[in-house]
Amino acid sequence: MSRKGVGIAAFDRSRITSRQFASHGSSLRATNAQALETQLAVFRSLLQQFAQTHAKDIRSDPSFRAQFARMCSAIGVDPLASSNNHSSGSGNSVWAQLLGKTVNDFYFELAVRIVEVCGATRAENGGLIGLSELRERVSKGRMEGADSISDDDVRRAVETLKPLGSYAVVTVGRKEYVRSVPRELSTDQAAVVEAAQVLGYVSVGMLRDNLGWDEARCKTVIDDLMAGGMLWVDKQTKGEWEYWSPGVMADAGTDGEAGV
Amino acid sequence: MATTTTSPPPQSQSQPSSPSFPFPREYFFPAFFTRQTNITIHHAQLTKWSALILAYARHHRLFRITISAAAESDLFFNRGIDRRLNPPDIREVLDFMRKDGRAEFLRPGEGNGAADASSSAAASGGDVVFLYWRKPEEWAALVEAFVEETAQKGSVLTVYELTEGENTRGTEFHGMDNQVLMKALNILVKRGKAQIFGSEDSLGVKFF
Numbered sequence: 001m002s003r004k005g006v007g008i009a010a011f012d013r014s015r016i017t018s019r020q021f022a023s024h025g026s027s028l029r030a031t032n033a034q035a036l037e038t039q040l041a042v043f044r045s046l047l048q049q050f051a052q053t054h055a056k057d058i059r060s061d062p063s064f065r066a067q068f069a070r071m072c073s074a075i076g077v078d079p080l081a082s083s084n085n086h087s088s089g090s091g092n093s094v095w096a097q098l099l100g101k102t103v104n105d106f107y108f109e110l111a112v113r114i115v116e117v118c119g120a121t122r123a124e125n126g127g128l129i130g131l132s133e134l135r136e137r138v139s140k141g142r143m144e145g146a147d148s149i150s151d152d153d154v155r156r157a158v159e160t161l162k163p164l165g166s167y168a169v170v171t172v173g174r175k176e177y178v179r180s181v182p183r184e185l186s187t188d189q190a191a192v193v194e195a196a197q198v199l200g201y202v203s204v205g206m207l208r209d210n211l212g213w214d215e216a217r218c219k220t221v222i223d224d225l226m227a228g229g230m231l232w233v234d235k236q237t238k239g240e241w242e243y244w245s246p247g248v249m250a251d252a253g254t255d256g257e258a259g260v
Numbered sequence: 261m262a263t264t265t266t267s268p269p270p271q272s273q274s275q276p277s278s279p280s281f282p283f284p285r286e287y288f289f290p291a292f293f294t295r296q297t298n299i300t301i302h303h304a305q306l307t308k309w310s311a312l313i314l315a316y317a318r319h320h321r322l323f324r325i326t327i328s329a330a331a332e333s334d335l336f337f338n339r340g341i342d343r344r345l346n347p348p349d350i351r352e353v354l355d356f357m358r359k360d361g362r363a364e365f366l367r368p369g370e371g372n373g374a375a376d377a378s379s380s381a382a383a384s385g386g387d388v389v390f391l392y393w394r395k396p397e398e399w400a401a402l403v404e405a406f407v408e409e410t411a412q413k414g415s416v417l418t419v420y421e422l423t424e425g426e427n428t429r430g431t432e433f434h435g436m437d438n439q440v441l442m443k444a445l446n447i448l449v450k451r452g453k454a455q456i457f458g459s460e461d462s463l464g465v466k467f468f
Contacts, residue, residue, distance in 0.1 A: 126301075232305075
């Protein structure tokens with residue numbers, strides 16, 4: 001391009017060039033999109049092939065399954081979405097199409113076990129159970145020789161329960177929980193549950209000193225959590241009452257037994 | 261099956277000598293020893309205590325406990341974490357078990373336990389409690405099966421033979437509490453499957 005044009009024609013010229021740029025751009029975009037689409041299609045079929053050849057591994061190896069699931073979600077394929085319209089239309093999930101139902105069933109069966117365990121323990125933990133504890137309990141109830149389960153599987157299975165409304169994975173502090181009651185923790189409650197993870201218990205004084213809350217606030221939150229069944233009171237302390245997270249019951253066994 | 265270590269005479273209670281009982285996790289949870297105020301939790305707590313007591317009794321083949329003595333035993337007193345279930349709470353758990361047919365309060369003055377325990381015994385403060393890790397009906401079925409298997413229908417066995425005899429060694433009711441056995445036998449009597457005769461210290465049973 002030579003020097004900058006002068007005069008009225010310059011306006012026209014710039015308009016033309018910008019139009020050309022625009023059309024060129026959009027054609028580039030189109031080809032890009034097309035290339036991506038074919039890439040995705042290729043990838044999808046490769047994924048399908050991969051899943052078919054490795055179906056057994058996916059089913060039997062929890063970490064492999066987790067990796068595969070992560071890969072699927074990375075490219076925007078939700079392996080568990082129950083109706084995927086642009087593929088064969090029969091309303092099956094990708095998992096189901098890829099693997100002939102079994103993996104899908106795997107998660108649904110797992111979900112059923114999760115509902116059972118949550119129901120059985122709800123009375124003692126108020127419907128808030130540690131993810132790994134839940135996994136442990138579910139694994140314990142499974143038949144000898146059944147495939148092992150990872151935390152990731154539990155997470156995915158809980159995800160399938162979402163339509164039921166009350167089931168969700170929540171993170172409090174550094175720990176993941178599965179919540180099986182339609183109750184959200186308030187910020188204060190979450191803070192107390194988080195504090196209870198550290199020592200296993202909380203007390204009014206402890207909360208007052210560490211969170212800087214006044215006594216009434218501490219009491220209210222503790223009472224709320226007690227009412228919800230998420231804390232157990234221990235009155236046999238030398239000083240003030242301690243409120244224990246029932247999750248401790250799950251971990252206490254191993255190191256506690258040695259001491260007796 | 262519970263290996264029948266040379267079980268002490270049936271009236272012994274608490275402080276057993278069998279290998280240590282594997283306590284469940286909740287036994288190491290301090291708050292497990294405080295009566296919970298939330299109703300749902302309290303129910304879960306009672307259920308867990310009930311299961312613990314029965315498992316413990318089964319492990320040590322305890323047929324009865326004396327509440328005041330048991331309160332000091334490791335069943336209700338975890339010295340490791342210095343927590344104990346107080347007698348009123350123990351009583352509540354046992355009463356919970358009674359409603360489930362898993363415990364029965366010995367009525368003060370109840371002699372050779374043929375009589376059914378009154379449901380008010382819990383309140384009236386009996387100190388001795390039968391623990392039914394097997395209910396009397398279940399014991400009755402075991403005895404009946406034993407008699408059937410060993411072809412002793414129609415013959416007479418003494419109560420002593422049933423609990424202490426060579427022939428019953430290896431059966432579950434060998435060495436069992438006499439009073440609980442009598443409850444079981446009385447069930448068989450009611451069903452017309454057995455007849456008890458003899459005097460206090462030499463009771464005999466005939467099975468049909």
